[in-house]
Amino acid sequence: GQNIDQPTEMTATEGAIVQINCTYQTSGFNGLFWYQQHAGEAPTFLSYNVLDGLEEKGRFSSFLSRSKGYSYLLLKELQMKDSASYLCAVTGGSYIPTFGRGTSLIVHP
Amino acid sequence: ETGVTQSPTHLIKTRGQQVTLRCSSQSGHNTVSWYQQALGQGPQFIFQYYREEENGRGNFPPRFSGLQFPNYSSELNVNALELDDSALYLCASSVVTGGKDEQFFGPGTRLTVL
Numbered sequence: 001g002q003n004i005d006q007p008t009e010m011t012a013t014e015g016a017i018v019q020i021n022c023t024y025q026t027s028g029f030n031g032l033f034w035y036q037q038h039a040g041e042a043p044t045f046l047s048y049n050v051l052d053g054l055e056e057k058g059r060f061s062s063f064l065s066r067s068k069g070y071s072y073l074l075l076k077e078l079q080m081k082d083s084a085s086y087l088c089a090v091t092g093g094s095y096i097p098t099f100g101r102g103t104s105l106i107v108h109p
Numbered sequence: 110e111t112g113v114t115q116s117p118t119h120l121i122k123t124r125g126q127q128v129t130l131r132c133s134s135q136s137g138h139n140t141v142s143w144y145q146q147a148l149g150q151g152p153q154f155i156f157q158y159y160r161e162e163e164n165g166r167g168n169f170p171p172r173f174s175g176l177q178f179p180n181y182s183s184e185l186n187v188n189a190l191e192l193d194d195s196a197l198y199l200c201a202s203s204v205v206t207g208g209k210d211e212q213f214f215g216p217g218t219r220l221t222v223l
Contacts, residue, residue, distance in 0.1 A: 004151075033211070042113075042199060042214035045153070087151050094144070096165045097212065099151035 002026045004100035005095070006088050011106045020073045020086050020103045028093030034062050034073045034085040043087055049103055067078065075105075083107045113202050113215035121221045122190050130218045132200030140164070141183040142212060143175060144199040152199055158183055187220075196223045201221040 003025045012018040024032070031050040035043035049055055049071060063073040073080035075082055085104050089097040114133045122128050132140050134141050140159045145154035154167035158177035172188040181202070187194060201212035 043212075044214070045211050048211065075114050089151075094165050096157055098154065098156055099144075101149070101151045 002090060002092055002098040004088055004098060004101045005091055006086075006098050006103045007102045008101070009106070010103045011108065014078055014080060014107055014109050016078050017074065018078060018105065020075070020088075020105065022071045022073070022088030022100060024071070024088070024100075026068050026069075026092045028096070029066060030091040030093065030095055032062075032064055032071050033072075033087075033089040033091070033097060034060075034080050035099075037085045037087060037090065039084070045088075078107050080107050080109070113200060113213050115198075115200050115218050117164075117218060118216065119219045119221075121223065123223050124190055124192060126190050127186065127188045128190060128220065130198050130200075130220070132183045132185070132202075132215055133179040134183065134200075134202035138202035138204050138213070139179065139181055140203045141177055141217035142203070143183070143185045143203045144201065145169070145194075146197040146199055146217070148196075155185070163164050168194045192222050195220060 001034045006022045025044050034046040047062035049062050054063045059074040059076045064071045085102040087102045088100040113135050115133045142157040143155040146152045155169050156166040157164045161177045174186045177183045197217045199217045200215045203212050
């Protein structure tokens with residue numbers, strides 16, 4: 001089976017940096033995804049990690065440590081529009097992603 | 110290139126009824142997955158279809174069934190609706206590459222069971 005754990009809610013200030021952690025236990029590993037989901041909308045793809053290390057894409061970066069079963073999503077220069085739920089999803093041996101329950105990020109002025 | 114579309118956007122049913130939800134995949138995608146997302150939860154995998162065959166199934170009872178058509182569009186059918194079936198149902202299409210199978214999600218269908 002697969003188990004994914006991430007914080008339920010985080011708050012941060014506009015312009016700041018926030019790190020959202022995700023820990024996982026899976027049978028097999030074929031990659032970890034981060035998705036952003038605004039309230040009432042579909043999830044949209046942010047990043048994919050399959051090898052250890054940091055992947056940077058603009059204001060967003062994602063890190064993976066396979067030996068620790070750990071990932072984080074780093075958001076820099078926070079904007080109000082970044083207020084959303086951030087979903088960590090892991091693909092195991094079947095390549096079908098298992099999603100965590102999501103971290104609700106609230107960005108305030 | 111058109112994205113993933115779903116219909117209807119909202120639906121209200123009563124307990125015991127049956128419902129069919131529809132999804133059109135993104136152009137060029139041969140795989141479709143269906144998810145159930147309850148309020149405040151992450152999407153829960155229902156099943157996946159690849160080239161019209163079921164390619165994996167999550168922990169959902171047999172009253173949840175699906176189809177994928179030759180044009181890769183898909184249906185999710187739910188029989189004998191229960192109150193707990195109230196959720197957002199998401200369809201996601203992808204191209205299976207054995208690795209970075211990025212899922213492109215549709216806007217979802219909000220199902221309310223009374």
